[in-house]
Amino acid sequence: MNLSQYTKEFSYNLQLAYPVILGMLGHTLIGIVDNFMVGNLGSTELAAVSLGNSFIFIGMSLGIGFSTAITPFIAEADAEKNDEKIRTTFHHGLLLCTILGLAIFLLIVLAKPIMGLMNQPEAVVRLASPYIDWVAFSLIPVVIFQGYKQFADGLSQTKYSMYAIYLANVVHVFFNYVLIYGVWGFPKLGIIGAALGTVISRIMMVVFMHYIMKHNVTFKRYFKNFTFEEIKKSILKKIINLGFPSAMQMLFEVALFTAAIWxxxxxxxxxQAANQIALTLASSTFMVAIGFSVTAMIRVSNYRGLKDYKELIVVAKSIFLITIMVELFFGTLFVISHNFLPHLFLNMTDSTQQLDNTEIILIASKLLLVAAVFQISDGMQVVVLGALRGLQDVKIPMYITFVAYWIVGFPISYFLGKHTELGATGIWIGLLAGLTSAALFLYIRFTRLTKKLVLENDNF
Structure with a gap:
């Protein structure tokens, strides 16, 4: 293997990936800010936000997973220099995202009674219920935002969504602070204040994104002439055929992590509070992998449009390599600081919380050691999925992810968590097993598929 053919791609890969990474970290920052500010109210409030967000994560995974279908079509059309195809895909994709956002909101609100069947602490359920209503509503602007974002990503313009997310974070921190604690004349609303801060910031995120793109020379020509008469069933179907399996892939993974919360x-x-702390930290490093996944999706789609499959393999493998290097770094960081990091999420000065805090830190530090081990597996599975989406291969990967997470991962989590002394650590060992299975079989799928494409292209 000539290593330089892969490393020469690092610079452009990072150029595309870093705004996506920072943007995804911006999404995660909304959750971290909620956890940090709510954590100061007490462990019951933190557990309620954790339980509430477990429902929200499922809805968000469907929306984000579905919207990724827009990027490969846009990137392929961009390589083909087909402006009309780009515009049409954008309009159809944005319409589908709006409808899906509304559907997800209603679905989550209707699913709330499930909390009563989940053997969760009563005080936690009581606090989580109104929190879910508001944060579920915030998913409507989130999924609409994804329509804009995936369109921009497909044109290799990954910076604009990052700007919108960070502007939204400024709004979020302000409203969270004044509404949770009731300062500067605002009402003291506790965790409902956190939910309202999230709603306001996510609406602003869409407003920022629309304004930035509509006034940008690269994008504004694609905003013209939107009419419902132009909407074609065939194009909607094409996006849905790619979007539905992509949504299921993300759902299967997020649902596994949600099952871990439950x-x-x-x-x-x-x-539950320890699980939320470890999950927040692991999610932050996962956002870096998602950045590389989007990069893989864009670049593989470009080379698919150019029908240059040999260069496609080189580019994809260069992204896999950089992902492994970065995830190794994060894994090492978790091992070194696993006893320290949980302190950042708890109010260590409150003497009434001392016993709870000691137990939470003990559990969370063990979970972070397991998270350190699965960094590479988690990073690789999502990046290879991105490359497969770039090839518009989504159905077989959907089955692979289902088997990995729910036939391999969940039974191990359930058995070790509920029927052994390992407890929460056992639950996370199941996550490790599921992620490793997914990474391995998705990589085998990618290798076989690309070899076949190269052979067919050479013979042609």
Whole structure:
């Protein structure tokens, strides 16, 4: 293997990936700010936000997963220099995202009674219920925003969504602070204040994104002449055929992590709070992998449009290599600081919380050691999925992710978490097993598919 053919791609890969990474970290920052500010109210409030967000994560995964279908079509059309195809895909994709956002909101609100069947602490459920209503509503602007974002990503313009997310974060921190704690004349609303801060910031995110793009020379020509008469069933179907399996892929993984939240909750509120801390930190590093996944999707789609499959393989493998290097760094960081990081999420000065805090830190530090081990698996599975989406291969990967997470991962999580002394750590060992299976079989799928494409192209 000639390493230089892969490393020469690092610079452009990073150029595309870093705004996506920072943008995704901006999304995560909204959750971190909620956890940090709510954590100061007490462990029950933190557990309620954790339980509420477990529902929200499922809805968000469907919306984000579905919207990724827009990027490969846009990137392929961009390589072909087909402006009309780009414009049409954007308009159809944005319409589908708007409809999906509304559907997800209604679905989550209707699913709230499930909390009562989940063996969760009563005080936690009572606080989580109104929180879910508001944050579920915020998913409507989130999924609409994804329509804009995936369109821009497909044109290799990954910076604009990052700007919109960080502007939204400024709005979020302000409204969270004044509405949670009731300062400067605002009402003191506790975790409902956190939910309202999220709603306001996500609406502003869409407003920022629309304004930035509509006044940008690269994008504004694609904003013209939107009419419902132009909407074609064939194009909607094409996007849905790619979007639905992509949504399912993301759903299967997020649902596994959500099941981990629920299983942790059934072990007690401290296990659930520890799980939330570890999950927040692991999610932050996962956003870096998502940045590389989007990069893989864009670049593979470009080379698919050019029908240059040999260069496609080189570019994809260069992204896989850089992902492994970065995730190794994060894994090492988790090992070194696993005892320290949980302190950042708890109010260590409150003597009434001391016993709870000690137990939460003990559990969370063990979970971070497991998270350190699965960094590479988690990073690789999502990046290879991005490359496969770039090839518009989504159905077989959908089945692979289902088997990996729900036939391999979940039974291990359930058994080790509920029926052994490992508790929350056992739940996370199941996550590790699922992620590793997914990474391995998705990589085998990518290798076989690209070899076949190269052979067919050479013979042609």
């Amino acid at each position: 299983l942790s909750g059934s072990l007690g509120k401290n296990s």
